[in-house]
Structure formats: structure tokens, C-alpha cells
Amino acid sequence: MICDNYDNVLERVKAAAVKSGRNPEDVTLVAVSKTKPLSDIEELIKHGVNEFGENKVQELDDKYENVSTPVNWHLIGHLQTNKVKYIVDKVKLIHSVDSLKLAKIIEKEAEKKDCICSILLEVNVAQEESKFGLACEEVLPLVEEISKLPHVRVKGLMTIAPFVENPEDNRVHFHKLHELLLDIKSKNIDNVDMNDLSMGMTNDYEVAVEEGATIVRVGTAIFGERDYSI
């Protein structure tokens, strides 16, 4: 069931890439396993899936320690500075950095563990009051500051788009984030890659791919609805 769902989402991701003239290989599907049991993850691992996303440090850490085969972990949720030390050397990518303070703590902990930590900057592109993330105009100055940190590597941008009935309503936000990525990329800042665009969830991942997403984060369409009451 979960594997069929995964295959279905992956097919749609690829079709959206082809439709918009992109190479399907350039889009990574991250299976967002938050709140879901390890057994669900193991099923997908057996199926060949390698990229998993979690939004809580504790849960990511538990799953990291207990999974049967090493896979790539993505931290996609808000990260508190006091939790950085638990995951800095365990994740492939932190999607949700939105302050210099947090980046500096990542630098400190990555140096201690002698690793380089790849991050995305989270942008609140739709300017929703309830959301974490930078305003568009804050992104370039922050990239410039973080580029000076030797153990942190900025790889691109991430956004959590508004919840909308019609995914087309988010196209404008995805488009804007892509423009911002290209704009910053064109500045060729040392130690900064600006190749990754993490956007699109269950409701809107196809539109996100059409607008240039290189990473989509899909939970519900793969694992089913989440039950937060347990």
C-alpha cells in the first residue's frame, strides 16, 4: 500500500517534470515519515527508498538510531538552537534555517563533529503571519553572512506554501521563490551553491515541480493521514 502510494507520487513527480521540460532525475522525492512508525519506513526502505523527512529532532534521532539500513534524513521542521547538537552530523540536509543565530550554532556543532552541514534557508514567501521563515528581502543578506561559516553550506531555499484548496493558488509563491534562488545564484557567492529548491507537499507538489522544485516533501499521499492524538 505505502509502496504503491510512493510509486504513484513518484510517477506524478516525473510527469510534472517532463511536462515542464525538466529532467525527472533533477527532482528528489522526500518521504515525510513524521508520526509514522518505523515499520512504515522499513517497508519503503525495502522498496529502495532512500530519502526520509522528519520535522522533530527527537523523532528523527530515534528513527536514525533504529532503522535497519542507513538512509538519508532531512530535517524539515523548525529547529531549536539547543537541539542542533543531536542531529548536525546525522542529517543530509536541514531545510529550515531562518536566522544567523541558528546558523552560527550549526557552525559550532559541525566544527566539533568535524563535518560540514548542508542547509536550506526557509522563506515565508507567502508572508503568512503564522509561519516561520525569512521575508524575501532578508534572504540575500543572510546568505552572505552564512557563506563565511566554513562548516555550513547553503544549498538553496525552502518554503512551506499556504494550505489551499486549489494548488494553482500556490504557483505564484513557488515561482517567486525560484526567481529569488536564481537571483542569489547569479551572485556566485563563495561557499554557496543555490541549486536546491525544496517546495511542494501532498496538495501541491506537481505545481511545485512545474515551477522548479528540486526537492518535494510528501507525507500524507504516501503514508496516509497522520493521527496526532496518539
Ligand SMILES: *Cc1c(COP(=O)(O)O)cnc(C)c1O
Ligand atoms: C508535514 C510536512 C510535510 C508533508 O506534508 P503532507 O501534506 O503530509 O505531504 C512537508 N513539509 C513540512 C515542513 C512538513 O512539516
